[in-house]
Amino acid sequence: MHSEKDFIDRCINNDAKAQEAMYKRYAPKMFGVCLRFAKNKIEAEEILQEGFIKIFANLKNFRHEGSFEGWIRRTIINTAINYFKKKSRRFVEIDIDDIKTSKITDESILDKISVNELLNLIQTLPNGYRTVFNLNVIEGYTHKEIGKKLSISENTSKSQLSRARAILQKKVINLINVGL
Amino acid sequence: MKKTYKNIDELFIDKFRDFEVDPPEILWDNIKQNISESNSISSNFNGNRIISVIITIISVALITSFFIFDGEKNNSVAIDPVNIISENSIQDKENIEQISIKNIENTETKEVLNKNQKVEKETQANTITDIEPKIEKSEIETKTEKELVETKVKYPEPEKEEKLVAKAINEIKEEPVYSKSEEIQFASSDNNNIIYNNEVVTSDSFKTAIVSQPIISIEEELVQNIIDKSDNNIEKPNLNILEVKNTDNQQQDVIDENIISRNRIKPQISLGAYFTPEVIFYPVGNDVNKNAYTFGLGLNLNYNGFVIESGLGFNFSEDKGDYIIDYEEYLGSYEDLLNITFDTSGQTVEPIFHTTTVEVYDSLNKVSISAAKNSYTYLQIPLFVGFVKNNRRISYTLKGGPIMSFMINKNIPDVVLPEDKIKIIKIDRNIPTRINTNWQFAINVGFAYKLSNHLNISIEPTFRYYLRSVYNNDNSIISTKHPYSLGVRTGLIYKF
Numbered sequence: 001m002h003s004e005k006d007f008i009d010r011c012i013n014n015d016a017k018a019q020e021a022m023y024k025r026y027a028p029k030m031f032g033v034c035l036r037f038a039k040n041k042i043e044a045e046e047i048l049q050e051g052f053i054k055i056f057a058n059l060k061n062f063r064h065e066g067s068f069e070g071w072i073r074r075t076i077i078n079t080a081i082n083y084f085k086k087k088s089r090r091f092v093e094i095d096i097d098d099i100k101t102s103k104i105t106d107e108s109i110l111d112k113i114s115v116n117e118l119l120n121l122i123q124t125l126p127n128g129y130r131t132v133f134n135l136n137v138i139e140g141y142t143h144k145e146i147g148k149k150l151s152i153s154e155n156t157s158k159s160q161l162s163r164a165r166a167i168l169q170k171k172v173i174n175l176i177n178v179g180l
Numbered sequence: 181m182k183k184t185y186k187n188i189d190e191l192f193i194d195k196f197r198d199f200e201v202d203p204p205e206i207l208w209d210n211i212k213q214n215i216s217e218s219n220s221i222s223s224n225f226n227g228n229r230i231i232s233v234i235i236t237i238i239s240v241a242l243i244t245s246f247f248i249f250d251g252e253k254n255n256s257v258a259i260d261p262v263n264i265i266s267e268n269s270i271q272d273k274e275n276i277e278q279i280s281i282k283n284i285e286n287t288e289t290k291e292v293l294n295k296n297q298k299v300e301k302e303t304q305a306n307t308i309t310d311i312e313p314k315i316e317k318s319e320i321e322t323k324t325e326k327e328l329v330e331t332k333v334k335y336p337e338p339e340k341e342e343k344l345v346a347k348a349i350n351e352i353k354e355e356p357v358y359s360k361s362e363e364i365q366f367a368s369s370d371n372n373n374i375i376y377n378n379e380v381v382t383s384d385s386f387k388t389a390i391v392s393q394p395i396i397s398i399e400e401e402l403v404q405n406i407i408d409k410s411d412n413n414i415e416k417p418n419l420n421i422l423e424v425k426n427t428d429n430q431q432q433d434v435i436d437e438n439i440i441s442r443n444r445i446k447p448q449i450s451l452g453a454y455f456t457p458e459v460i461f462y463p464v465g466n467d468v469n470k471n472a473y474t475f476g477l478g479l480n481l482n483y484n485g486f487v488i489e490s491g492l493g494f495n496f497s498e499d500k501g502d503y504i505i506d507y508e509e510y511l512g513s514y515e516d517l518l519n520i521t522f523d524t525s526g527q528t529v530e531p532i533f534h535t536t537t538v539e540v541y542d543s544l545n546k547v548s549i550s551a552a553k554n555s556y557t558y559l560q561i562p563l564f565v566g567f568v569k570n571n572r573r574i575s576y577t578l579k580g581g582p583i584m585s586f587m588i589n590k591n592i593p594d595v596v597l598p599e600d601k602i603k604i605i606k607i608d609r610n611i612p613t614r615i616n617t618n619w620q621f622a623i624n625v626g627f628a629y630k631l632s633n634h635l636n637i638s639i640e641p642t643f644r645y646y647l648r649s650v651y652n653n654d655n656s657i658i659s660t661k662h663p664y665s666l667g668v669r670t671g672l673i674y675k676f
Contacts, residue, residue: 014215016212019212019215020208020212023208023211024208027202027203027207027208028200028201028202028203029199029200031200031201031202031203032196032199032200032201035199035201036196036199045203045204045207048203048207049207049210049211049214052207052211053211053214053215056211056215057215110184110185110191111184111185113191113195114195115195115196115199118191118192118195118196119199122192128549133192137189137192137193138192138193138196151501151610151612152504152608152610153608153610155606155608156504156608156610159506159606163547165188165189168188168192169188172188172191
């Protein structure tokens with residue numbers, strides 16, 4: 001049985017079968033990541049495609065010091081961040097009214113919400129909010145790390161996260177009230 | 181079993197923990213195609229890069245060796261023919277003077293010369309028109325002269341060349357040396373017949389030969405003559421014009437060397453006006469590449485293939501970023517009643533309301549993100565050294581050196597507010613600020629085309645490496661990176 005290093009070496013040496021095997025092994029999970037960072041499926045596909053091209057181009061730089069999947073995931077996330085950095089330089093105004101009034105009264109009902117519904121909620125967030133929420137809550141990045149990655153201050157990251165949470169909370173409650 | 185979530189974070193973390201979705205099949209086809217294309221480009225690029233590096237190294241080596249070993253030949257192009265002629269004349273005069281001085285010092289030679297003249301008059305010899313001496317001539321010469329001629333004619337016994345050379349040198353020391361003035365004198369006084377090397381020759385041939393022939397060449401000819409005799413070839417010095425011309429060429433080379441050495445130390449000064457558009461690359465992502473433009477004046481000093489350049493330049497750069505404004509929207513105002521007083525001075529009691537205007541803002545925050553652009557102007561002082569190679573109308577240059585940049589002006593516009601009347605909670609400026617002074621190292625490789633004797637145009641592709649980031653050490657990651665830039669320096673150069 002081939003080790004992960006041999007597998008990666010074959011990919012570096014442009015072994016087409018190894019490359020396809022690697023893609024099929026990691027693409028579904030990474031596509032899930034892309035869908036969370038993207039506004040829609042088309043954007044997620046673009047990020048995934050761009051991300052895997054970068055992965056194959058930079059495989060020789062992988063030092064085998066950590067998890068290979070973690071390295072792929074970081075590459076995909078960085079690709080997503082750069083993708084939205086290019087699109088973020090335009091005037092955006094966000095109205096976040098009556099956030100403070102929303103409260104979840106019954107936590108157990110949340111389990112009935114499907115992952116696809118949650119995905120739709122995340123995708124409705126503005127780019128900055130969605131990115132900060134994904135990085136902090138799901139990927140576990142600190143606000144300092146997020147600030148460096150997005151070239152924003154730590155406080156901006158925090159405030160965007162709190163707003164993202166508030167918006168999602170409100171939308172989750174609306175979802176519960178309407179659908180459940 | 182139902183799960184319970186304490187907060188919304190847990191809900192999302194749990195639901196997305198193992199979230200997987202199969203991507204469309206076409207994505208892999210696109211990726212595969214892109215990988216194969218990039219591999220072929222990469223392999224071609226590697227090959228081209230190796231070839232480029234080799235060509236560059238060879239070119240640099242050739243240019244360098246050309247300047248080191250062949251610099252003198254290059255400078256000969258600049259020699260003024262008029263100067264050569266005048267130098268040649270001066271050199272000829274010096275030779276003639278040298279001959280004359282030698283004649284004056286050699287009194288014995290003069291005596292011999294007088295003897296020759298007397299002998300010629302006494303014997304009333306026939307005029308010899310051929311420059312080649314004849315053996316019969318020895319009959320009409322004096323005893324001393326006979327000995328000399330016999331020494332030259334006989335050589336039945338082979339001698340070593342070294343001895344012959346030494347003997348010839350001794351002979352030439354004893355033989356008379358004629359100056360131009362003496363030769364002219366003989367021609368006028370003796371029916372155009374004169375004696376040279378103890379032989380009577382026609383003055384016309386002799387005049388041509390002796391006018392510009394230095395003593396050394398006569399010695400050499402005699403030595404060669406003796407060597408030829410060792411091979412049983414009895415010949416007199418061959419004073420033909422071609423050999424004189426060859427001697428002139430040797431003199432010419434000496435003169436050229438002198439003139440070249442004088443020209444070599446003369447530096448060439450030129451003044452250029454340059455425009456350099458460039459793209460600055462930051463190694464943190466494609467979206468932070470910047471454009472910059474530089475207008476400058478440069479003073480070039482070209483010294484024997486080496487060039488040194490300095491000057492002043494004005495660099496214009498821009499940064500783009502975002503302002504994020506947290507604010508509360510203005511809804512309106514009302515009059516807040518502070519107190520009421522009553523005026524009882526009149527017949528009726530009049531209430532007076534003391535109020536203050538209170539502005540009302542929406543308690544819900546709003547966020548505004550707007551694009552921002554900062555402009556900077558730098559004064560740049562470069563100092564380049566390098567090589568220049570002139571090739572008719574085109575000259576090639578390789579220059580490099582440091583550039584110092586001082587910020588002399590910056591334009592950081594105020595934040596654009598989304599509405600006129602808002603209550604600002606916080607403003608985040610996602611645009612880095614710049615430092616006042618920075619250093620770069622630049623390398624220019626280019627060529628200049630000669631439009632006229634004084635005017636050239638030049639194009640120089642430029643690589644510039646920033647020795648530190650141009651940004652302040654704030655929370656921006658690019659403040660820790662060393663950017664580099666690629667540009668094209670175009671210029672109009674006036675040569676003085």
